Amino acid sequence: MNFWEWYDRQLLATKQHDVPKYELEWLVLRLTCLDKLDLRLRSPSVSEKITPELLTKLDQLWQQRLSDRLPVQYLAGSLMWRDLDLQVTPAVLIPRPETELIIDIIAEHCQDAIYQNGIWVDLGTGSGAIAIALAQHFLKAEIHAIDYSKDALEIATLNANNNNQKIQFHHGSWFEPLAKLNLQNKLAGIVSNPPYIPSDEVLNLQPEVTNHEPHSALDGGRDGLDDIRELVNTAPIYLISGGFWIIEMMKGQAEIVRSLLIKNGSYTNIQIHQDYAGINRFISAQIA
Ligand SMILES: C[S@@+](CC[C@H](N)C(=O)[O-])C[C@H]1O[C@@H](n2cnc3c(N)ncnc32)[C@H](O)[C@@H]1O
Structure with a gap:
């Protein structure tokens, strides 16, 4: 499966699991070198930037979001708050x-x-x-x-x-x-x-x-x-x-x-x- 096939499938899954769509975009942007424009323009070169290993990792994390309701910030392990890049774990x-x-x-x-x-x-x-x-x-x-x-x-x-x-x-x-x-x-x-x-x-x-x-x-x-x-x-x-x-x-x-x-x-x-x-x-x- 290439990146776009996976992404489209997961967009559908957000509806079934009642998870906001933007969280999928957020996780992808946080864990890959893609930018918003890549996602908006559905840039064909994206598939080359996402290795099969990275796609497998993204999928494993995202499935935890859907099934275990784990917040995406804990899955990514970090977030931006103001202009600060902060690590987060379930301890905080x-x-x-x-x-x-x-x-x-x-x-x-x-x-x-x-x-x-x-x-x-x-x-x-x-x-x-x-x-x-x-x-x-x-x-x-x-x-x-x-x-x-x-x-x-x-x-x-x-x-x-x-x-x-x-x-x-x-x-x-x-x-x-x-x-x-x-x-x-x-x-x-x-x-x-x-x-x-x-x-x-x-x-x-x-x-x-x-x-x-x-x-x-x-x-x-x-x-x-x-x-x-x-x-x-x-x-x-x-x-x-x-x-x-x-x-x-x-x-x-x-x-x-x-x-x-x-x-x-x-x-x-x-x-x-x-x-x-x-x-x-x-x-x-x-x-x-
Ligand atoms: C709502 S969180 C705020 C965390 C952070 N300041 C923020 O705004 O994201 C409250 C924090 O207070 C800490 N806390 C709870 N009871 C405390 C206590 N008795 N003394 C000191 N810190 C405490 C918790 O461990 C937690 O980190």
């Missing part, structure tokens, strides 16, 4: 496109020297995506990243090295490593995309997520807010006056998190930010 959450915006919000709100030259922490770094993008943006800042998963920290370290960014990684639960480093009242910014899905919803997400992504990256406790409460209540001990705090959250959580921030009493300038789909996805605040 696949960084989502909407999370990219958290960096743009920080860039817009944190232009003063206290932020540019300050100490930043990414709590729950996973693949390291946010920390690495922060390091790329704040050239003079000191960037720390924390995760409770040692396997995730291994991937994050690899990603930081591959993207030539210097980040200090620490293992531990939320602020624990910061206490050991005596970073109380020293941080210019805290950023986090914490687990925020209510426990009983984690089991009812798409099978790609429920069956393959780490539940420790998703499960935010009974109401989804366990980790967010910790981030709201403990961050003021570590942030300097004017320090910036921002997290990602789930659709429907914005007003509750706003009230948690107000109730805490340490925050000012609380702002809710939307993602590309118009969902209230991020909330930021500053220490009064």
Whole structure:
């Protein structure tokens, strides 16, 4: 079978298996030297660029996508997030496109020297995506990243090295490593995309997520807010006056998190930010 015969057959299979067509294109582009134009123009030379061995490998991976519902990013082992080439394994959450915006919000709100030259922490770094993008943006800042998963920290370290960014990684639960480093009242910014899905919803997400992504990256406790409460209540001990705090959250959580921030009493300038789909996805605040 040549490449095009295989490709057309798999396009049909996407319908039968209810998998988006673009995922087939994505996997092919990620694992071969083909470009979008080759696929769009159905370039006849394509068959020469895809060796039988490569076609067999593509097919084996793609069949796992169809039958096991494995996300294509885990099958390829990497993805682009912003302009970063990141490795991913099932030990880390696949960084989502909407999370990219958290960096743009920080860039817009944190232009003063206290932020540019300050100490930043990414709590729950996973693949390291946010920390690495922060390091790329704040050239003079000191960037720390924390995760409770040692396997995730291994991937994050690899990603930081591959993207030539210097980040200090620490293992531990939320602020624990910061206490050991005596970073109380020293941080210019805290950023986090914490687990925020209510426990009983984690089991009812798409099978790609429920069956393959780490539940420790998703499960935010009974109401989804366990980790967010910790981030709201403990961050003021570590942030300097004017320090910036921002997290990602789930659709429907914005007003509750706003009230948690107000109730805490340490925050000012609380702002809710939307993602590309118009969902209230991020909330930021500053220490009064
Ligand atoms: C939603 S994922 C975010 C990953 C990454 N920052 C991103 O945006 O793609 C949440 C991360 O928090 C980590 N995590 C969960 N509980 C934690 C805890 N108690 N302390 C530190 N990290 C934790 C998980 O291991 C996971 O990597």
